[in-house]
Amino acid sequence: xxxxxxxxxxxxxxxxxxxxxxxxxxxxxxxxxxxxxxxxxxxxxxxxxxxxxxxxxxxxxxxxxxxxxxxxxxxxxxxxxxxxxxxxxxxxxxxxxxxxxxxxxxxxxxxxxxxxxxxxxxxxxxxxxxxxxxxxxxxxxxxxxxxxxxxxxxxxxxxxxxxxxxxxxxxxxxxxxxxxxxxxxxxxxxxxxxxxxxxxxxxxxxxxxxxxxxxxxxxxxxxxxxxxxxxxxxxxxxxxxxxxxxxxxxxxxxxxxxxxxxxxxxxxxxxxxxxxxxxxxxxxxxxxxxxxxxxxxxxxxxxxxxxxxxxxxxxxxxxxxxxxxxxxxxxxxxxxxxxxxxxxxxxxxxxxxxxxxxxxxxxxxxxxxxxxxxxxxxxxxxxxxxxxxxxxxxxxxxxxxxxxxxxxxxxxxxxxxxxxxxxxxxxxxxxxxxxxxxxxxxxxxxxxxxxxxxxxxxxxxxxxxxxxxxxxxxxxxxxxxxxxxxxxxxxxxxxxxxxxxxx
Amino acid sequence: xxxxxxxxxxxxxxxxxxxxxxxxxxxxxxxxxxxxxxxxxxxxxxxxxxxxxxxxxxxxxxxxxxxxxxxxxxxxxxxxxxxxxxxxxxxxxxxxxxxxxxxxxxxxxxxxxxxxxxxxxxxxxxxxxxxxxxxxxxxxxxxxxxxxxxxxxxxxxxxxxxxxxxxxxxxxxxxxxxxxxxxxxxxxxxxxxxxxxxxxxxxxxxxxxxxxxxxxxxxxxxxxxxxxxxxxxxxxxxxxxxxxxxxxxxxxxxxxxxxxxxxxxxxxxxxxxxxxxxxxxxxxxxxxxxxxxxxxxxxxxxxxxxxxxxxxxxxxxxxxxxxxxxxxxxxxxxxxxxx
Numbered sequence: 001x002x003x004x005x006x007x008x009x010x011x012x013x014x015x016x017x018x019x020x021x022x023x024x025x026x027x028x029x030x031x032x033x034x035x036x037x038x039x040x041x042x043x044x045x046x047x048x049x050x051x052x053x054x055x056x057x058x059x060x061x062x063x064x065x066x067x068x069x070x071x072x073x074x075x076x077x078x079x080x081x082x083x084x085x086x087x088x089x090x091x092x093x094x095x096x097x098x099x100x101x102x103x104x105x106x107x108x109x110x111x112x113x114x115x116x117x118x119x120x121x122x123x124x125x126x127x128x129x130x131x132x133x134x135x136x137x138x139x140x141x142x143x144x145x146x147x148x149x150x151x152x153x154x155x156x157x158x159x160x161x162x163x164x165x166x167x168x169x170x171x172x173x174x175x176x177x178x179x180x181x182x183x184x185x186x187x188x189x190x191x192x193x194x195x196x197x198x199x200x201x202x203x204x205x206x207x208x209x210x211x212x213x214x215x216x217x218x219x220x221x222x223x224x225x226x227x228x229x230x231x232x233x234x235x236x237x238x239x240x241x242x243x244x245x246x247x248x249x250x251x252x253x254x255x256x257x258x259x260x261x262x263x264x265x266x267x268x269x270x271x272x273x274x275x276x277x278x279x280x281x282x283x284x285x286x287x288x289x290x291x292x293x294x295x296x297x298x299x300x301x302x303x304x305x306x307x308x309x310x311x312x313x314x315x316x317x318x319x320x321x322x323x324x325x326x327x328x329x330x331x332x333x334x335x336x337x338x339x340x341x342x343x344x345x346x347x348x349x350x351x352x353x354x355x356x357x358x359x360x361x362x363x364x365x366x367x368x369x370x371x372x373x374x375x376x377x378x379x380x381x382x383x384x385x386x387x388x389x390x391x392x393x394x395x396x397x398x399x400x401x402x403x404x405x406x407x408x409x410x411x412x413x414x415x416x417x418x419x420x421x422x423x424x425x426x427x428x429x430x431x432x433x434x435x436x437x438x439x440x441x442x443x444x445x446x447x448x449x450x451x452x453x454x455x456x457x458x459x460x461x462x463x464x465x466x467x468x469x470x471x472x473x474x475x476x477x478x479x480x481x482x483x484x485x486x487x488x489x490x491x492x493x494x495x496x497x498x499x500x501x502x503x
Numbered sequence: 504x505x506x507x508x509x510x511x512x513x514x515x516x517x518x519x520x521x522x523x524x525x526x527x528x529x530x531x532x533x534x535x536x537x538x539x540x541x542x543x544x545x546x547x548x549x550x551x552x553x554x555x556x557x558x559x560x561x562x563x564x565x566x567x568x569x570x571x572x573x574x575x576x577x578x579x580x581x582x583x584x585x586x587x588x589x590x591x592x593x594x595x596x597x598x599x600x601x602x603x604x605x606x607x608x609x610x611x612x613x614x615x616x617x618x619x620x621x622x623x624x625x626x627x628x629x630x631x632x633x634x635x636x637x638x639x640x641x642x643x644x645x646x647x648x649x650x651x652x653x654x655x656x657x658x659x660x661x662x663x664x665x666x667x668x669x670x671x672x673x674x675x676x677x678x679x680x681x682x683x684x685x686x687x688x689x690x691x692x693x694x695x696x697x698x699x700x701x702x703x704x705x706x707x708x709x710x711x712x713x714x715x716x717x718x719x720x721x722x723x724x725x726x727x728x729x730x731x732x733x734x735x736x737x738x739x740x741x742x743x744x745x746x747x748x749x750x751x752x753x754x755x756x757x758x759x760x761x762x763x764x765x766x767x768x769x770x771x772x773x774x775x776x777x778x779x780x781x782x783x784x785x786x787x788x789x790x791x792x793x794x795x796x797x798x799x800x801x802x803x804x805x806x807x808x809x810x811x812x813x814x815x816x817x818x819x820x821x822x823x824x825x826x827x828x829x830x831x832x833x834x835x836x837x838x839x840x841x842x
Binding site for chain 1: 705708709710711713714715717718720721722724725726727728729730731732784786787788789
């Protein structure tokens with residue numbers, strides 16, 4: 001065993017499959033000591049799956065992980081922590097009601113006392129905290145309540161916590177996504193300090209300038225594969241983009257036979273009441289058109305279509321349907337106007353897990369099942385849901401099954417069926433194929449094209465670039481709450497979209 | 504084939520556990536004392552269960568939305584006092600309202616039900632519009648309703664005396680029956696409970712409100728996205744529950760021939776227990792009328808049957824408590840296994 005291994009962390013030939021998807025295919029990541037190593041790739045390229053393998057959340061099907069030249073088996077993030085590997089999540093999760101020092105030492109408070117009678121040593125805890133924060137030049141008081149700190153301070157706190165575990169490797173997932181310019185500089189100062197102390201950092205980000213500025217090495221992934229690793233100084237933004245995208249689109253999408261007609265829906269200057277959300281968003285949607293909505297995570301795409309559906313308040317702007325201004329204050333208004341929304345989080349805002357497929361199918365449109373006596377006919381519900389299930393080829397023995405027993409793809413088909421029963425003119429689809437297998441994806445694409453041919457208009461949010469290009473007549477690209485460009489679906493390239501989304 | 508059968512049997516038992524327990528319980532008591540089996544027992548158990556069924560159905564509305572209602576018992580007490588106070592015999596010496604003429608029986612009954620409905624409505628508004636967790640909202644109203652009832656009950660000239668001397672007509676509602684005198688008659692109160700159960704069954708299964716109730720309890724966010732006006736539906740549901748407690752209070756007064764401000768105390772806990780044992784999920788979205796009826800009957804059979812064979816009432820409490828915990832543990836295990 002070498003005294004000083006060349007790499008502090010090696011993930012060699014890691015593979016991981018899920019039913020129907022090969023999420024990681026022979027991926028290798030080698031981290032040099034005291035460096036910042038950027039990990040890049042589109043949404044869904046496999047970055048987070050790779051990190052989940054590192055932290056034992058997923059068990060890789062193949063490959064090995066070496067730490068300091070030694071083979072390790074990591075079964076939980078606690079194992080990782082003891083081995084000196086920590087992660088700063090994009091969504092920080094401190095205990096907001098408690099103070100800074102308690103958050104840092106949570107679960108391993110210093111104690112003193114006699115034998116089994118151990119009490120928390122608050123003085124030692126405070127001294128240790130002061131020293132830790134001072135070493136890292138962080139201006140945070142140990143007794144301050146964490147809920148009162150800014151996002152940037154909480155992030156610093158999480159970094160301090162990682163350092164307190166004597167971590168050799170710190171993973172940062174989109175660390176600058178909610179920081180201001182000054183705070184980013186502050187973070188970079190801390191990162192440089194860590195690097196000086198010999199800590200290695202895996203830095204996951206979409207922001208190219210940042211990456212070229214802070215990192216030493218860059219690994220690029222695409223479709224679960226390792227594209228390559230380069231020194232940052234060899235790279236340019238253009239080179240990164242070309243390596244992140246670029247693949248063939250043959251046969252993954254059905255032929256687009258829909259023909260967009262006249263303008264159906266017009267959004268003018270939509271601006272959210274929240275200052276950090278979308279601003280001045282204007283676009284037109286044609287009858288029979290599939291309009292793609294692209295952008296990186298955090299571009300506020302979901303927020304825009306939720307506003308069209310009456311779930312988000314607008315400060316300014318108007319929505320016009322058939323040339324007439326409409327008001328949508330609640331989802332029920334939107335449904336009445338012929339707008340439907342298939343949400344991104346199927347489990348959270350889509351399905352009713354304890355209800356049957358039949359009930360899940362008809363819930364948005366119960367009014368049509370009323371008999372002349374004003375009661376709801378369960379027989380009619382049974383018939384109609386059966387027809388829907390057949391039409392959308394949901395694989396189930398009976399509509400009386402609970403929806404939670406279906407696979408993700410089949411649940412998504414039930415939800416699509418639910419919305420079509422409301423007879424919408426405009427379908428808003430938020431990541432309609434996320435987390436479902438390739439076969440069901442193709443079916444959903446076919447349904448979309450079929451619906452557009454029938455004259456329905458579709459807005460589809462997708463974070464998968466090939467899907468956007470393969471399915472959309474036109475693509476709106478958003479960046480940080482604003483439209484950064486609208487491109488023609490036939491002529492669009494992934495490079496062009498990535499440029500609009502990221503720069 | 505054998506494996507399939509075994510699986511089928513297991514499925515049957517898990518789906519019908521409550522009914523199987525009910526039958527086993529009856530068999531067990533009958534073995535201890537064969538005299539238990541008889542039409543008198545049946546009549547008594549149904550009679551005891553009637554008001555409890557109505558309260559349990561009210562609580563079930565709220566539980567299925569994913570909420571809970573601690574105010575049920577106190578609302579029962581309030582409407583018992585309100586209806587009794589206005590339905591005393593005209594020649595009774597200690598009348599609550601000395602100058603009140605004998606009203607048509609329907610007026611005070613409707614009034615008492617409306618009082619229940621109003622407090623249910625208030626619960627609903629607090630939960631739906633002010634987003635106070637149902638446990639806290641109804642804990643508050645439970646205390647408030649008791650205060651209101653005690654105030655009313657303490658008014659001059661009554662000054663907290665038990666209300667008695669109810670009019671013949673009103674008492675008859677609680678103690679009357681159809682059919683021949685004696686064992687083979689059917690008490691009005693049982694008929695009322697059956698009619699209410701049927702109406703609630705229709706609401707659960709054949710109305711938008713019922714379907715929305717299951718949806719709200721199943722996933723409140725998805726219900727909102729599906730265009731359901733969640734707060735309006737919740738307010739209706741709490742109001743209906745309140746009206747059912749009101750009706751139960753009226754029947755309690757009529758059955759016992761009187762009322763005090765302590766009527767209904769802790770009835771909500773029996774009702775919640777019956778619902779839970781009857782398969783209503785406290786997580787929301789799940790529950791059927793027949794399960795709730797079986798849940799109420801189980802507790803009535805325990806009360807009546809164990810007393811019948813001379814088991815100590817303290818043992819009865821211990822057994823009841825164990826059944827509640829076991830029922831939920833069983834239910835949750837079923838859910839966890841499916842994940």
